[in-house]
Amino acid sequence: MLLSKSCVYGLRAALYLANQEKGKFIPIRQMSDKLEISFHFLTKILQQLTAEGILESFKGPNGGVRLVRNGSEVPLMDVVVAIDGSKLLTECALGLPGCGVKAPCPIHDKWAETRDSIREMLEQSTLTELVNKSRKENLRLTSEDGFDILFND
Amino acid sequence: MLLSKSCVYGLRAALYLANQEKGKFIPIRQMSDKLEISFHFLTKILQQLTAEGILESFKGPNGGVRLVRNGSEVPLMDVVVAIDGSKLLTECALGLPGCGVKAPCPIHDKWAETRDSIREMLEQSTLTELVNKSRKENLRLTSEDGFDILFND
DNA sequence: ATATTTTAAGATAAAAGAGTCTCAATAATC
DNA sequence: GATTATTGAGACTCTTTTATCTTAAAATAT
Numbered sequence: 288m289l290l291s292k293s294c295v296y297g298l299r300a301a302l303y304l305a306n307q308e309k310g311k312f313i314p315i316r317q318m319s320d321k322l323e324i325s326f327h328f329l330t331k332i333l334q335q336l337t338a339e340g341i342l343e344s345f346k347g348p349n350g351g352v353r354l355v356r357n358g359s360e361v362p363l364m365d366v367v368v369a370i371d372g373s374k375l376l377t378e379c380a381l382g383l384p385g386c387g388v389k390a391p392c393p394i395h396d397k398w399a400e401t402r403d404s405i406r407e408m409l410e411q412s413t414l415t416e417l418v419n420k421s422r423k424e425n426l427r428l429t430s431e432d433g434f435d436i437l438f439n440d
Numbered sequence: 441m442l443l444s445k446s447c448v449y450g451l452r453a454a455l456y457l458a459n460q461e462k463g464k465f466i467p468i469r470q471m472s473d474k475l476e477i478s479f480h481f482l483t484k485i486l487q488q489l490t491a492e493g494i495l496e497s498f499k500g501p502n503g504g505v506r507l508v509r510n511g512s513e514v515p516l517m518d519v520v521v522a523i524d525g526s527k528l529l530t531e532c533a534l535g536l537p538g539c540g541v542k543a544p545c546p547i548h549d550k551w552a553e554t555r556d557s558i559r560e561m562l563e564q565s566t567l568t569e570l571v572n573k574s575r576k577e578n579l580r581l582t583s584e585d586g587f588d589i590l591f592n593d
Numbered sequence: 594a595t596a597t598t599t600t601a602a603g604a605t606a607a608a609a610g611a612g613t614c615t616c617a618a619t620a621a622t623c
Numbered sequence: 624g625a626t627t628a629t630t631g632a633g634a635c636t637c638t639t640t641t642a643t644c645t646t647a648a649a650a651t652a653t
Contacts, residue, residue: 288527288531289528289533290534290535291610291611292611292612293610295534295535298534299534299535299536302546312629314628314629314630315629315630316628316629325612326613327613327614328612328613330631331612331632334630334631334632337630337631344629344631345619345620345629345630346618346628346629346630347618347619347620347621347628347629347630348621348622348627348628349620349621349628349629350619350620350621350628350629350630351630352630374441375441375442378441380442381451381452382448382452383579383580383581384580384582384583385580385583390580391577391579392579393455393565393569393570393573393574394516394565394570397561397565398561400557401554401557401558401561404554404557405554408550408551408554412546412547412550416546417546417547420546421546424544426536426543426544426545427537427538427543428536429537430537430538444640444641445640446641465599467598467600468599468600469599478641478642478643479643480642480643480644481641481643483600483601484601484602484642486600487600487601487602490600497601498599498600498650499598499599499601499648499649499650499651500598500599500600500649500651500652501597501598501599501650501651501652502598502650502651503598503599503600503649503651504599505600
């Protein structure tokens with residue numbers, strides 16, 4: 288798999304947050320319910336995002352987490368790197384050691400191109416961009432609910 | 441990671457075999473020694489490739505495994521699919537359910553492009569092509585030895 | 594036939610990823 | 624202050640991947 292499950296959950300949660308009123312703290316429980324992700328597991332993942340400075344949290348009643356920056360300034364890449372690290376964008380596809388510009392593996396050049404297009408995709412897509420698109424086309428973040436239903440009370 | 445470790449080992453072994461005299465059975469022990477992969481683990485992986493019809497094996501003295509087809513007719517894709525399956529080329533990058541042409545996820549289109557370029561790379565590169573390139577440029581299949589040293593006795 | 598060399602198959606172990614549970618810390622409300 | 628709602632942190636479990644070990648089966652050579 289390209290991205291770990293933790294990473295995918297983190298991205299879905301980040302998209303959820305980007306669709307919320309700016310500055311408002313959203314309880315993790317609400318997100319885990321809506322997104323159908325285990326509460327404790329999601330908590331751990333979001334703790335990573337908080338530690339990495341992508342989210343900030345607030346304890347107690349009316350607490351929760353929120354994006355530090357505006358969603359339009361958060362490329363998917365930031366979330367991916369915070370959770371999965373950057374090996375996806377640095378490692379040799381064939382796992383051949385010593386692969387690089389100096390001593391490329393047989394598919395180094397081709398893979399470098401592919402890797403760049405992954406990088407581009409993750410760097411150019413922001414949370415807000417995807418949220419807008421999702422709203423417009425009623426895309427899903429879960430198996431059941433359309434995007435609009437997801438944000439009803 | 442894009443490819444599992446098993447898959448990478450399988451690819452390295454397939455490249456090793458593609459550099460051998462055509463039709464000759466190569467003992468797995470020899471490959472595991474040269475490629476610095478655990479013998480039993482490599483055996484299991486090659487069993488999969490045998491089961492998938494990419495390799496054929498022969499027991500007993502002078503036995504081993506060999507490529508069924510000529511290396512020039514074996515794209516990397518065959519090895520990858522035999523070991524890792526095809527989810528890499530079919531699954532949604534964001535893990536969003538219901539993602540497809542009918543109900544695409546926000547990055548479906550961009551990801552589809554990237555995925556196609558991965559597919560292209562794996563389909564167009566054959567074992568022989570990579571072996572030739574490796575021979576010419578003395579590329580590595582292990583952390584230590586150059587390609588030519590690897591095949592000395 | 595017997596011993597030897599090899600792959601096949603299955604049991605087991607270790608490590609990593611995914612997921613759960615419990616309790617502590619913090620902040621608001623009553 | 625007590626209660627409640629929330630995140631934080633750590634231990635724990637389950638599953639998958641990775642790796643090892645043992646025994647069986649097949650083929651060869653003696």
